[in-house]
Amino acid sequence: MIQVASTPQWRARERRREQLFQLVGALIVLFALTTLVVLLTKILLDGFARLNPEFFSSFPSRRAENAGILPALVGSAYLLLLTAAIAIPIGVGAAVYLEEFARRNWFTRLIEINITNLAGVPSVIYGLLGLQVFVRTLMMDRSLIAGACTMALLALPVIITAAREGLRTVPKSLRDGSLALGATQWQTVRYTVLPVAIPSILTGVILSLSRVVGETAPLLVIGAVVFISRLPDSPASPFTVLPVQIYNWTTRPQHAFQENAAAGIIVLLVLLLTMNALAIYLRNRYQKRLPI
């Protein structure tokens, strides 16, 4: 491939090729940026006009101009809280076990490989799992809690990985110091490792949970309904969430509903942005505090 022939023509050709690639590379890099700008502009243009107070306080309706996202917004918030309440303790617990307690043996390897593979399972499959286990076998029906359990399983691999990374930022010297004073493994984790690691664990966990907010397919499969006339008042209530509502509006043929979808997307993106900003804020605060 590499031929060295230092004739002037060769050098000129090489220089042209180099410049050409620089240009192509710059254009390609611009591609991602342009796509993002076009996508956001399109959505803002379509949906901004629909963002009035009634849109936030109304229930879905057969008439596009009366329809609102109140139940979807409330449903998303409840689902997020319930999912977090289930997934964070289990996920952080699993991470603590793998990082602080587990011996390096084949069984630990099995658990680790398994978590990696679970992260690659398509989300719609988690929907089938939730449908069969939570909705049917455990008879939770198409309820908020069934949705939260399904989403918790979906989020677990990512949360475990994020929490493990958070635990790894704690210097070994802290653990050694605590153990040398006679503390047990769990006391070391509880009083020394976790207090130091919690901000960075939280950062990772919030980022993982922001995926839950945008996830649609598993909830469609387990049966989040779109038309509900009451806000969910218990974990056993039927529910809908923002992405499901957006999907429903997008697939209607009438253009007016697509404006609703775009407005819903704006709300969803703002919500995700807030969560990410919160994660970044926590990370920055934590970085300042690091020298203990």
Next chain:
Amino acid sequence: MAYTRAVVQIGADSRNRRRVRAEERIVRGFLFVCALLGVVTTFAIVFILFTESLGFFEHVSVWEFLTGTVWTPTFANKAFGVLPLVTGTLLTSLIALALAGPVGLLTAVYLSEYASPRVRRVVKPTLEVLAGIPTVVYGYFALTFLTPLLQRFIPALEGFNALSAGLVMGIMILPTIASLSEDALYAVPNSLRYASLALGATRFQTVWGVVVPAAMSGVSAAFLLGVSRAVGETMIVAVAAGQQPNFTFNPLRAVETMTAYIVRITMGDTPHGSVEYRTIFAVGLLLFLMTLALNLASELVRRRYKGARV
């Protein structure tokens, strides 16, 4: 302070020590159960997909399922050939790879070998934002922006089609491919670059003749993982590719992917326990096996060449 408290507890009498030891065991057990839940989840997925599929394969032979070219489980005249769903999935995924493969690799090469830190500071977050956009938003974009745009140039393009769903799916997997490829390029030791440059090779020759081939395993792994994500992606294709299981490789037509089919059936009122209902588990099993194979292949490719590098 917390440390002091822990220490004070330990220094106490033997009754206290027994309590601490019991607590230690209980906590350890609880944490172990948490870690085990992942394994349980995997088993549950495999168990459910297999048992429900078995019920389906009592009515339809595996051969008919895998080789039939007509998929009409919800019609009066039922046919259970899954190939239209498979070709729909492959078609959209390959279109996605055709876009995201070259663009992702070029982005990675540009970022790792050419770009100034200032460009990196703009492009990396852009890719991260693209990666964080929910797929239903991409679906909206494909249906209401890209399809009408493409129809201006390709009048034969149907309102639902594999082409724009595939292209937008390419944008969705672009961050995965770009950032994993960049990691692979980054891992190539500088000594290789210096050696090549010292021999008089230009930067272009060094990049494409030395660095990219050295990173090929990581780049291939990134491509495989990208395809796996495209195969398992649901919302873009459910919104923009249509819901008609056409047995075709024509990107201008509507197709239905395996994921979109699962969503369509679960949202409809197919009676629970019927053969039509069980199809979603048979299709889910096939989907699970396909993505598993792709993920394992990606992992193998990555690991196989890892040790071989200089």
